[in-house]
Amino acid sequence: MATDMAAPRQMVLADLKGKVDPDWCPGCGDFGVLAAVQKALVDLQIPNHRVCTISGIGCSSNFPGFINTYGMHTLHGRSLPVATGVKLANHELTVLVTGGDGDGFGIGVGHFVHAMRRNVDLLYIVMDNQIYGLTTGQTSPTSRLGMKTKSMPFGNIETPINPITLALSSGATFVARGFSGEQKHLTELIKQGIQHKGFSFLDVFSPCVTYNHDNTYQWFRPRVKKLEDDAAYDATDWAAAVERSLLWGEEIPIGKFFERTDVPALHAAEPVLNAGPLVEGITRIPPDVVQSFIDELT
Numbered sequence: 001m002a003t004d005m006a007a008p009r010q011m012v013l014a015d016l017k018g019k020v021d022p023d024w025c026p027g028c029g030d031f032g033v034l035a036a037v038q039k040a041l042v043d044l045q046i047p048n049h050r051v052c053t054i055s056g057i058g059c060s061s062n063f064p065g066f067i068n069t070y071g072m073h074t075l076h077g078r079s080l081p082v083a084t085g086v087k088l089a090n091h092e093l094t095v096l097v098t099g100g101d102g103d104g105f106g107i108g109v110g111h112f113v114h115a116m117r118r119n120v121d122l123l124y125i126v127m128d129n130q131i132y133g134l135t136t137g138q139t140s141p142t143s144r145l146g147m148k149t150k151s152m153p154f155g156n157i158e159t160p161i162n163p164i165t166l167a168l169s170s171g172a173t174f175v176a177r178g179f180s181g182e183q184k185h186l187t188e189l190i191k192q193g194i195q196h197k198g199f200s201f202l203d204v205f206s207p208c209v210t211y212n213h214d215n216t217y218q219w220f221r222p223r224v225k226k227l228e229d230d231a232a233y234d235a236t237d238w239a240a241a242v243e244r245s246l247l248w249g250e251e252i253p254i255g256k257f258f259e260r261t262d263v264p265a266l267h268a269a270e271p272v273l274n275a276g277p278l279v280e281g282i283t284r285i286p287p288d289v290v291q292s293f294i295d296e297l298t
């Protein structure tokens with residue numbers, strides 16, 4: 001049948017360029033994460049008006065300003081509760097959450113655990129530079145023992161959090177780790193995380209070139225080993241994932257640690273959302289009722 005409707009235009013990288021250019025330091029790992037997210041959205045052809053990018057506070061949390069999607073720059077450590085609300089209000093949106101290790105594993109760690117056990121359908125990307133960047137170089141929850149920082153000049157005395165083990169034990173249904181120095185690999189992980197129906201956690205080694213002189217690109221490059229290169233590795237085996245998550249040192253695994261697809265996402269488990277996204281319900285309110293609300297407020 002002939003139709004005069006034009007075919008939807010292919011989305012290209014330029015469509016995702018934000019109105020503001022990133023103000024990250026030259027060489028910051030976060031540039032690589034931004035590029036990989038943009039490439040993943042183009043590869044998946046998800047139109048930018050169907051994406052919402054939400055962050056907390058930090059250098060990495062400035063991310064939503066640098067990409068042309070819907071977005072919210074919220075409070076330090078509070079991106080996940082806001083993102084949960086966004087997803088429940090419109091579960092047809094692709095929800096991306098971005099932030100730092102301080103934001104997600106420090107002040108926001110309670111929200112991190114609860115969002116995982118609830119299996120909220122979103123991709124949470126932590127740009128893990130093992131330091132507080134925005135506040136100029138204090139110890140973070142992933143700083144290594146003994147690391148000297150502005151806040152611990154004699155060396156870190158606190159045992160770091162292991163984000164991968166924490167995610168696995170909190171019920172995350174997709175758990176992966178990337179490196180911003182491995183762009184193609186990172187892009188593939190982002191695509192898989194977006195497509196997964198449930199909570200996808202992606203920890204990304206994203207070096208802070210200004211304040212972390214220990215965990216640099218040069219430090220990571222010889223150490224990172226892709227799980228995908230090990231044919232015997234089975235990412236559906238939770239116990240094997242926990243075992244690999246504990247590796248740190250001369251060999252540090254990156255890639256998909258774990259995925260399970262048998263747990264319903266939060267919105268899918270909520271019967272009230274079966275009729276469709278809540279936002280569409282709102283548009284079904286009769287115009288006279290909408291007018292009465294407006295009259296009441298004006």
Ligand SMILES: Cc1ncc(C[n+]2csc(CCOP(=O)(O)OP(=O)(O)O)c2C)c(N)n1
Pocket residue numbers: 057058059060061076099100101102103104107127129131132133134135140208
């Ligand atoms: C409630 C609250 N506490 C503390 C701060 C100060 N603060 C802003 S960003 C930040 C940490 C930044 O580190 P991280 O989240 O790892 O992000 P990065 O800057 O390294 O990307 C802190 C402590 C704040 N903005 N709000």
Ligand code: SF4
Pocket residue numbers: 023024025027028029030059060129133134207208209210211
């Ligand atoms: S201070 Fe560190 S994390 Fe922040 S923009 Fe600079 S290099 Fe990136």
